[in-house]
Amino acid sequence: xxxxxxxxxxxxxxxxxxxxxxxxxxxxxxxxxxxxxxxxxxxxxxxxxxxxxxxxxxxxxxxxxxxxxxxxxxxxxxxxxxxxxxxxxxxxxxxxxxxxxxxxxxxxxxxxxxxxxxxxxxxxxxxxxxxxxxxxxxxxxxxxxxxxxxxxxxxxxxxxxxxxxxxxxxxxxxxxxxxxxxxxxxxxxxxxxxxxxxxxxxxxxxxxxxxxxxxxxxxxxxxxxxxxxxxxxxxxxxxxxxxxxxxxxxxxxxxxxxxxxxxxxxxxxxxxxxxxxxxxxxxxxxxxxxxxxxxxxx
Ligand SMILES: [Zn+2]
Numbered sequence: 001x002x003x004x005x006x007x008x009x010x011x012x013x014x015x016x017x018x019x020x021x022x023x024x025x026x027x028x029x030x031x032x033x034x035x036x037x038x039x040x041x042x043x044x045x046x047x048x049x050x051x052x053x054x055x056x057x058x059x060x061x062x063x064x065x066x067x068x069x070x071x072x073x074x075x076x077x078x079x080x081x082x083x084x085x086x087x088x089x090x091x092x093x094x095x096x097x098x099x100x101x102x103x104x105x106x107x108x109x110x111x112x113x114x115x116x117x118x119x120x121x122x123x124x125x126x127x128x129x130x131x132x133x134x135x136x137x138x139x140x141x142x143x144x145x146x147x148x149x150x151x152x153x154x155x156x157x158x159x160x161x162x163x164x165x166x167x168x169x170x171x172x173x174x175x176x177x178x179x180x181x182x183x184x185x186x187x188x189x190x191x192x193x194x195x196x197x198x199x200x201x202x203x204x205x206x207x208x209x210x211x212x213x214x215x216x217x218x219x220x221x222x223x224x225x226x227x228x229x230x231x232x233x234x235x236x237x238x239x240x241x242x243x244x245x246x247x248x249x250x251x252x253x254x255x256x257x258x259x260x261x262x263x264x265x266x267x268x269x270x271x272x273x274x275x276x277x278x279x280x281x282x283x284x285x286x287x288x289x290x291x292x293x294x295x296x297x298x
Pocket of ligand 1: 067068069070107108109145146
């Protein structure tokens, strides 16, 4: 699979000018490290992400634009690789990380984690050295109307170091509360994640799924690590006021905070990052209730 993806990038870089431009944009990205709640977070300045960061994702705006993930609306030069029975892998033309992929469901159907979790685990296992993420429809997915995942190289990804050696279900990293699941038993892991999502949904009274982002990666001996980041909201107050153009989605929560505007990149501090993460994560009381219910088997 890795060879096929390398080949896809090689071919698409030549054939699809938008991807070529995106890869140059990524190579020119500036990154600096800040400390947030005792952990490293990378702040990455990538000007080509501004459209994604500020995308209108309200129902009316989505209804009025052609879906950019449906095959008939793709650039004729954009080609993909089939993955499993349901998804197709494309190169992301607006990369945040190396080998950034958009993994698109074959059907135009709403963004849901239900029906994509299996693909997340399988893709993570097929792609050593990668991570796979899911953005909830109200938590950073720029196409809430078309089911999709993302994947990319996890080299230097702060989340990987942040959860290494941590045991237990509940964890906290750079101000974010999270649930972690580990192991090499696929069906047990799927059951655990589905149950956690159902409890989150119930406690936060949000259906058909809770506000969340999810990340999965796979290691040869340990198996999968899946991290659910329950959310209270998508965009922080500083975005709404125009103070900072940051709009955290799954990759940001994995520790690479995208700052498409130069002045934000230059001035944002670890204290700011921690405050943003604390604002968008699930409130403490609800999180405690979720963890208690998960641990008690209710
Ligand atoms: Zn579509």
